[in-house]
Amino acid sequence: GEDVEQSLFLSVREGDSSVINCTYTDSSSTYLYWYKQEPGAGLQLLTYIFSNMDMKQDQRLTVLLNKKDKHLSLRIADTQTGDSAIYFCAEALSGGSYIPTFGRGTSLIVHP
Amino acid sequence: DGGITQSPKYLFRKEGQNVTLSCEQNLNHDAMYWYRQDPGQGLRLIYYSQIVNDFQKGDIAEGYSVSREKKESFPLTVTSAQKNPTAFYLCASQTDSNYGYTFGSGTRLTVV
Numbered sequence: 001g002e003d004v005e006q007s008l009f010l011s012v013r014e015g016d017s018s019v020i021n022c023t024y025t026d027s028s029s030t031y032l033y034w035y036k037q038e039p040g041a042g043l044q045l046l047t048y049i050f051s052n053m054d055m056k057q058d059q060r061l062t063v064l065l066n067k068k069d070k071h072l073s074l075r076i077a078d079t080q081t082g083d084s085a086i087y088f089c090a091e092a093l094s095g096g097s098y099i100p101t102f103g104r105g106t107s108l109i110v111h112p
Numbered sequence: 113d114g115g116i117t118q119s120p121k122y123l124f125r126k127e128g129q130n131v132t133l134s135c136e137q138n139l140n141h142d143a144m145y146w147y148r149q150d151p152g153q154g155l156r157l158i159y160y161s162q163i164v165n166d167f168q169k170g171d172i173a174e175g176y177s178v179s180r181e182k183k184e185s186f187p188l189t190v191t192s193a194q195k196n197p198t199a200f201y202l203c204a205s206q207t208d209s210n211y212g213y214t215f216g217s218g219t220r221l222t223v224v
Contacts (some may be wrong), residue, residue, distance in 0.1 A: 008152075031210040040203055042215035088154070098143070098210050104154040
């Protein structure tokens, strides 16, 4: 079955780049997602990437996929205090029931 | 604007009571999901429904029940059989694709 692992905490200074990492186990065709959760709120889909892609960029966000190592990363450029949140990585098999497996989330803390 | 509405935002349950959490979407999404989130944990799937009048158990369905009589609505009942119901409950929906979930803002349930 699928398993998604993330480190639990990351602390960065405002203006620096943040890199949040995730590893997954399934080697089939798969979709990989990054969600953001602010305190007391639901999750917001930030971006997704299909497993035949290496990189996806959207404004300050860059997603890198290393298929060989089954490693996914989310880079946030020029990190702001408003980026402080929990970031979840998730994986869903293509052609299946589309139910993703979520990691436990990485809590990003941004210092002024 | 389209979205998912969960209500109430906060809910208190006495021992032995059943309570129902509401989830309504106007996105015309076929599939809807209920997740439970505990502090420091990832999301655990309770129930999901991919079409009206049909639903499937997730990983932690015991002590919960659902119905899907309308496409727009997927209420979750937390029964007295659920021994540890205090948690944050999230409802989500998605189209018949892998493009990611739309989440509601959550209901925080507390046993008093």
